[in-house]
Amino acid sequence: MSLIDVLARMEAVAAGRATPLATVRHRHLSERPLVFVPLTTAGETGAPLGALVGTDPEAPLLLTVPQPRDRDLRFAFFAELAAAVLPYVDSFADDVEPAERKETDPQTGKRVTVETELCADAPQMIVASAAGVDFVRLLGRSMRFRRTAEQDPDTPHPAPPHVPLLGRWLTHFGERARVPGSSLLLPMTGLLSRHWATGQSLAEDQHLGALLAWIDPPEGESGQDAALRAETARDARGQLLCPPAGPATDPAFDNGLLAPAIARYDAGVPGTREEFDALVASVLRPTWDAVWRGIGLLRALPEGARVADRWRRDRWSYTAHRDRVRSGEPPQPRLDDAVTAAQKLASRETAQAQLDAQEALDDPLVMAGRRLTGEALEGEVTEVEMAMSEGKRPMPRPLVTLRTGDRPQLEERAKLYRPLDGGKTQTAEFVAYVPEQPGTLVVRLTGGMGRGKTPEPGSVPEKGDRVCWTLFEHAPRGGPELPDPEDTPWTHGGPPPGSGDGGTTVPAQAAAPAPAQDPAPTPAQIAAPLPDPDPVTAEDFL
Amino acid sequence: MSRGIPAPARTDFDPGAAATAATEAILRDTLHGDRRGVVVDSPPGAGKSTLVVRAARELAAAGRPLMIVAQTNAQVDDLVLRLAEKDPELPVGRLHSSEPGAYDPALEDVPSVRTAAKVADLKGLPIVVATAAKWAYTKVDEPWPHAIVDEAYQMRSDALLTVAGLFERALFVGDPGQLDPFSVVGADQWAGLSYDPSASAVSTLLAHNPDLPQHRLPVSWRLPASAAPLVSHAFYPYTPFRSGTGYGDRRLTLGVPSDGSAVDRVVDEAAETGWGLLELPARRTPRTDPEAVQAVAQVVRRLLDRGGATVSERGPDPAPLTADRIAVGTAHRDQAAAVRAALSGLGVTGVAVDTANRLQGREFDVTVVLHPLSGRPDATAFHLETGRLCVLASRHRHACIVVCREGVTQLLDEHPSTEPVQLGVTVKFPDGWEANHAVLAHLAEHRVPWRP
Numbered sequence: 002m003s004l005i006d007v008l009a010r011m012e013a014v015a016a017g018r019a020t021p022l023a024t025v026r027h028r029h030l031s032e033r034p035l036v037f038v039p040l041t042t043a044g045e046t047g048a049p050l051g052a053l054v055g056t057d058p059e060a061p062l063l064l065t066v067p068q069p070r071d072r073d074l075r076f077a078f079f080a081e082l083a084a085a086v087l088p089y090v091d092s093f094a095d096d097v098e099p100a101e102r103k104e105t106d107p108q109t110g111k112r113v114t115v116e117t118e119l120c121a122d123a124p125q126m127i128v129a130s131a132a133g134v135d136f137v138r139l140l141g142r143s144m145r146f147r148r149t150a151e152q153d154p155d156t157p158h159p160a161p162p163h164v165p166l167l168g169r170w171l172t173h174f175g176e177r178a179r180v181p182g183s184s185l186l187l188p189m190t191g192l193l194s195r196h197w198a199t200g201q202s203l204a205e206d207q208h209l210g211a212l213l214a215w216i217d218p219p220e221g222e223s224g225q226d227a228a229l230r231a232e233t234a235r236d237a238r239g240q241l242l243c244p245p246a247g248p249a250t251d252p253a254f255d256n257g258l259l260a261p262a263i264a265r266y267d268a269g270v271p272g273t274r275e276e277f278d279a280l281v282a283s284v285l286r287p288t289w290d291a292v293w294r295g296i297g298l299l300r301a302l303p304e305g306a307r308v309a310d311r312w313r314r315d316r317w318s319y320t321a322h323r324d325r326v327r328s329g330e331p332p333q334p335r336l337d338d339a340v341t342a343a344q345k346l347a348s349r350e351t352a353q354a355q356l357d358a359q360e361a362l363d364d365p366l367v368m369a370g371r372r373l374t375g376e377a378l379e380g381e382v383t384e385v386e387m388a389m390s391e392g393k394r395p396m397p398r399p400l401v402t403l404r405t406g407d408r409p410q411l412e413e414r415a416k417l418y419r420p421l422d423g424g425k426t427q428t429a430e431f432v433a434y435v436p437e438q439p440g441t442l443v444v445r446l447t448g449g450m451g452r453g454k455t456p457e458p459g460s461v462p463e464k465g466d467r468v469c470w471t472l473f474e475h476a477p478r479g480g481p482e483l484p485d486p487e488d489t490p491w492t493h494g495g496p497p498p499g500s501g502d503g504g505t506t507v508p509a510q511a512a513a514p515a516p517a518q519d520p521a522p523t524p525a526q527i528a529a530p531l532p533d534p535d536p537v538t539a540e541d542f543l
Numbered sequence: 544m545s546r547g548i549p550a551p552a553r554t555d556f557d558p559g560a561a562a563t564a565a566t567e568a569i570l571r572d573t574l575h576g577d578r579r580g581v582v583v584d585s586p587p588g589a590g591k592s593t594l595v596v597r598a599a600r601e602l603a604a605a606g607r608p609l610m611i612v613a614q615t616n617a618q619v620d621d622l623v624l625r626l627a628e629k630d631p632e633l634p635v636g637r638l639h640s641s642e643p644g645a646y647d648p649a650l651e652d653v654p655s656v657r658t659a660a661k662v663a664d665l666k667g668l669p670i671v672v673a674t675a676a677k678w679a680y681t682k683v684d685e686p687w688p689h690a691i692v693d694e695a696y697q698m699r700s701d702a703l704l705t706v707a708g709l710f711e712r713a714l715f716v717g718d719p720g721q722l723d724p725f726s727v728v729g730a731d732q733w734a735g736l737s738y739d740p741s742a743s744a745v746s747t748l749l750a751h752n753p754d755l756p757q758h759r760l761p762v763s764w765r766l767p768a769s770a771a772p773l774v775s776h777a778f779y780p781y782t783p784f785r786s787g788t789g790y791g792d793r794r795l796t797l798g799v800p801s802d803g804s805a806v807d808r809v810v811d812e813a814a815e816t817g818w819g820l821l822e823l824p825a826r827r828t829p830r831t832d833p834e835a836v837q838a839v840a841q842v843v844r845r846l847l848d849r850g851g852a853t854v855s856e857r858g859p860d861p862a863p864l865t866a867d868r869i870a871v872g873t874a875h876r877d878q879a880a881a882v883r884a885a886l887s888g889l890g891v892t893g894v895a896v897d898t899a900n901r902l903q904g905r906e907f908d909v910t911v912v913l914h915p916l917s918g919r920p921d922a923t924a925f926h927l928e929t930g931r932l933c934v935l936a937s938r939h940r941h942a943c944i945v946v947c948r949e950g951v952t953q954l955l956d957e958h959p960s961t962e963p964v965q966l967g968v969t970v971k972f973p974d975g976w977e978a979n980h981a982v983l984a985h986l987a988e989h990r991v992p993w994r995p
Contacts, residue, residue: 343738480679483701492748
């Protein structure tokens with residue numbers, strides 16, 4: 002945890018309520034998010050007990066599995082879930098806008114721009130906590146390889162229609178959620194703890210009820226007391242007043258209420274299905290309401306200026322998966338191959354660097370944290386001296402003297418970046434500290450002044466201006482291009498099975514060329530990292 | 544596999560002969576072996592760079608064009624200069640990025656070195672050297688017949704993936720005890736896969752090619768006789784190594800007598816025994832603990848003021864202990880910045896102050912280390928990482944002085960390693976907890992308490 006976050010947490014303890022970590026909202030919030038609150042059965046992996054799902058806070062759809070170990074009931078649940086989720090996911094598929102994308106031309110190997118389409122908006126699924134995100138992944142894994150009777154008439158246990166498709170979409174959401182700054186699938190606890198610091202530990206922040214108690218305590222009660230009540234208070238029957246946000250349930254609920262209800266259902270007592278539904282709804286509804294309360298709190302924050310840029314990448318991700326589904330590609334493999342894994346890691350690292358930079362540029366409070374760690378500095382311009390570069394074509398390289406109270410970790414000739422109007426960035430390099438004047442330093446502007454011999458008006462700061470320079474890049478680039486999976490080198494086990502030449506380890510130069518009639522573009526071909534700082538990264542197409 | 548073979552007893556151990564035998568075997572496998580790869584494990588200061596230079600020259604002499612992959616620009620420049628020094632007639636290409644100041648300007652003055660930002664401009668040269676990052680953007684029609692991958696344990700598996708298509712066979716050289724590569728984003732989803740992109744290049748290589756010949760350099764020429772046994776025992780328990788010099792071959796003397804202060808006493812202790820621990824009273828502090836930082840700076844100041852001189856096997860005359868022969872190592876960059884500020888406050892310039900990551904591969908006469916766990920309330924995986932302490936404790940030719948707050952032993956006992964065990968991932972021994980205890984137990988014998 003950074004020093005400024007520690008400070009915020011200590012202030013939260015002292016004040017008895019959460020302190021803001023941000024002045025703007027750093028994640029996209031859809032106008033029509035799909036909230037999904039699932040519960041699972043203790044002791045059995047991937048056996049849902051029930052869920053609330055929907056886009057209307059007042060009218061969630063309740064789905065339950067009265068005997069969670071009954072596979073038929075489980076798949077009936079999956080079918081109902083697909084009927085609820087897929088129309089929502091598909092509702093964004095046909096509203097498109099024209100867009101451009103860079104691709105590697107398979108013939109020439111050059112980067113070319115192609116006209117394509119991009120969905121104007123994308124679905125957004127919100128779950129209660131990080132465990133909910135894992136559960137979405139698990140559901141996706143358990144559904145996407147199932148076959149329906151339509152796909153394969155001979156399959157012994159056909160899945161209901163649309164269940165494999167739902168599995169593919171849930172898998173896509175779950176994988177996308179690993180990309181820093183992405184917003185297709187978000188946990189409410191993660192959203193809230195990004196924007197507020199509580200007086201409890203990060204692990205305790207995973208309890209949605211306690212987290213909300215710190216952020217928005219009831220009138221006249223301290224956050225600490227409210228959080229304790231949310232975590233521990235029980236009613237006369239021994240049941241938690243604020244049930245866990247799931248997907249795990251409280252053991253007292255399992256033993257005292259759930260087990261008898263399942264037993265009555267198994268015994269075939271009339272009316273028990275309705276009784277069971279009401280029971281599960283009673284522990285789901287508080288979490289459902291809490292998620293919507295969190296959405297309300299977050300909507301009160303203005304959206305950060307660069308959030309739309311990141312959401313655009315989510316839209317690319319959604320559009321690309323839509324295209325893969327439409328073109329009849331098989332479901333996502335169980336494990337990534339070496340190239341795909343490397344590609345995902347590289348694009349997530351780029352996304353993390355972009356997210357860190359964008360959050361700081363969007364939000365002075367985040368920038369303050371970076372200044373405190375010596376990664377940025379804010380100061381007043383005390384002097385500007387015009388200078389030119391040496392060489393055949395001298396260019397303006399003004400020297401700017403700043404006075405700052407920050408303590409940046411500047412090394413010799415360190416690069417500095419400053420945001421200009423219109424989303425451009427000005428670069429500079431650190432020259433030296435001014436002797437005998439603590440906190441005064443000189444930087445040499447090296448870019449962002451246009452191409453002329455005199456700097457463009459307004460591109461050079463003037464005496465008295467307050468400027469903020471960062472030591473980190475504002476639009477970090479992606480990594481180098483990776484080989485195609487069928488060219489996986491011998492160091493990494495050679496091409497994976499089924500990728501053209503049989504998957505045996507062969508010398509690189511002896512490897513057969515990729516088949517000419519490539520059926521569908523491989524992820525690597527679509528997703529090669531772009532050489533210019535285009536906001537779309539490789540992962541957006543995965 | 545050569546692991547687990549104990550080093551021969553001191554009496555019949557000829558370090559020169561042992562090192563030569565290892566080098567010959569490596570060169571034999573590299574030049575005449577039928578396998579596509581050879582892996583060499585090298586403990587700190589075991590002549591890894593010398594080996595790379597020698598292998599490069601022999602491959603060039605055999606008419607086999609060679610590409611060399613190193614991890615940082617400083618490592619590349621250093622290798623190029625070493626190659627040019629050893630053989631001024633051998634043309635060497637230095638491939639670099641197009642950014643200004645991408646390479647050491649000293650290369651401009653070496654006639655045998657050609658620098659270029661495009662590989663086409665270096666066509667036909669017997670040796671081309673660049674960073675892994677630069678090679679990753681390089682495209683060639685014909686792969687190189689041979690490559691040397693330096694610091695391969697610090698290279699990530701995904702970095703190897705981007706360059707492995709450029710060569711047919713390769714010699715992989717590195718130190719398995721130093722810092723593992725890492726990722727700023729989670730990579731747990733691939734843990735246990737043989738090609739986990741966040742793992743080291745060598746672990747992926749060996750997982751897919753388990754029968755590649757593996758060698759080990761048995762002698763550290765850098766570490767003095769006082770340090771090699773501890774570093775070998777604490778960090779390389781199953782692959783022990785020896786120092787190339789014996790007790791008494793190296794001496795650190797001080798011209799100015801001690802003033803009796805704790806700082807001077809720890810300097811004396813280190814000059815005498817090779818190790819010193821300046822122990823501050825127990826206290827929980829921010830990372831840039833002002834007292835500890837000040838203590839580090841004062842130790843450096845006194846090392847310089849007291850007219851230190853080193854005697855070693857390199858020559859009969861004592862060499863003065865100057866600022867460029869001293870380094871300060873820390874765990875975090877802000878700590879390094881704080882030490883730099885404290886040193887400049889004491890008028891000291893020219894001392895290398897950096898984090899463990901950046902001191903990797905470098906060598907000094909005396910190092911002063913701010914212990915990674917000093918003043919901390921907890922022992923996280925980052926601070927416990929074996930490689931971090933190993934790098935900090937193995938950069939010196941003569942002496943190492945550790946500055947630390949009391950109570951780290953208790954801190955370790957309160958924070959046993961709790962990292963989840965991932966299936967399919969080779970567990971590294973020793974773990975950081977064990978290595979930290981081993982080093983602290985040794986340092987306790989060289990302890991000088993100090994109350995600022």
